[in-house]
Amino acid sequence: MLLFIIYDFDLNCLTPSFVGEWFPSIRTVILDWLDMGPEGNPCTPAFDGFLATYLNIRPQAYLRRDAITHNNIAVEMLFKSLLGGNIHRSPEWVAFAEGFNMHCRNGFTLSKAIRGISGGMGGGPELLLSYLVTSHIQEPSALRDLLHFECSSRSTQSLQSALGTSTITHQSLIQDFLEGQGLPNPTLFDELVRPNINTNIIDLSTLHTPMFRCKMFLFASTGSPLLDASMDKIE
Numbered sequence: 001m002l003l004f005i006i007y008d009f010d011l012n013c014l015t016p017s018f019v020g021e022w023f024p025s026i027r028t029v030i031l032d033w034l035d036m037g038p039e040g041n042p043c044t045p046a047f048d049g050f051l052a053t054y055l056n057i058r059p060q061a062y063l064r065r066d067a068i069t070h071n072n073i074a075v076e077m078l079f080k081s082l083l084g085g086n087i088h089r090s091p092e093w094v095a096f097a098e099g100f101n102m103h104c105r106n107g108f109t110l111s112k113a114i115r116g117i118s119g120g121m122g123g124g125p126e127l128l129l130s131y132l133v134t135s136h137i138q139e140p141s142a143l144r145d146l147l148h149f150e151c152s153s154r155s156t157q158s159l160q161s162a163l164g165t166s167t168i169t170h171q172s173l174i175q176d177f178l179e180g181q182g183l184p185n186p187t188l189f190d191e192l193v194r195p196n197i198n199t200n201i202i203d204l205s206t207l208h209t210p211m212f213r214c215k216m217f218l219f220a221s222t223g224s225p226l227l228d229a230s231m232d233k234i235e
Contacts, residue, residue: 005097014078020203024219026081030074031200038070054081140178140214147174148233178217182208 003013020027029050036042042051042059051057055076062073101109149171159173160166183189197204202219206212221234 005100009097011075011079014082017203017205019078019082021206023082024201026078027203028198028200030077030081033074033077034071035200038065038067050077050081140175143178143214143217143234144175146234147171149174174217178214180213181210 003018006013016027016031019030029046033042033047042062044059047059051059051062062069065073103109149169151170156169159170160168177184194204202216
C-alpha cells in the first residue's frame, strides 16, 4: 500500500519483480493466467481458489473472453489480491495518504523525496522499501541462528574426502554458499537447472543480487522466500 501511495495510486508500480518478492504465490497465479491466454481454460484448482477468494466469482464465468477482457481480469486479480479492492478509498487510508503526501512550503512531498532518493539507488522506491522492511535478512548471518546441523563424524569425513580438504564441514559449506553471490557453476545451471525452472515462481532477474541465495535457500527449506522470525529451526 505504501508503494501504491508513493506512486500516486498508479497500479503500474506493482511490477512482477516486486510482487514476486513479497507475494510469490500471487505473482505465480497472475503470470500463469497471462500465459494461459484468452483461449485457455480457467477451470483449474489454482484459478478456482484464487478467483473465489479475491474476486468472489467462479472461473466458469470467464470461459468466454477476448484478449482485452483476459488482460483486464489479470489487472483486477492483482488489484484485489494486493489492495483489497477499494481499500485505498476508505476514509482511514485517504487520511493516511493525504498526511503522507502533505506538501512542504516549496510544494515538495514525501513521495517525491522517496522517489528522488531511491532513484539514485538504481531500483526505485520498491528497492528502498525492500531494504527497509527486510533489513533483518539483508545479511546471511540472519539465517545463522535458524540453522541446526547434526552430522556424524563419518558423514563429515566423507564430505572432506570428496572435496579433498580436512577443514570443511557441512555447516561451513552451507554458510560459505549463503555468503556468496551469483551462480557457483553457471554452465551446469544453464544445462540442468534453468530449463526446469518456472520463472513465474522464481524471478531470475534477481539472480546476481546479494540475497538471492539466501532467499532460494529459504524457499527450498521452508516453502517461502521470506524470513519468519517465529519459524522452527532449519535442520
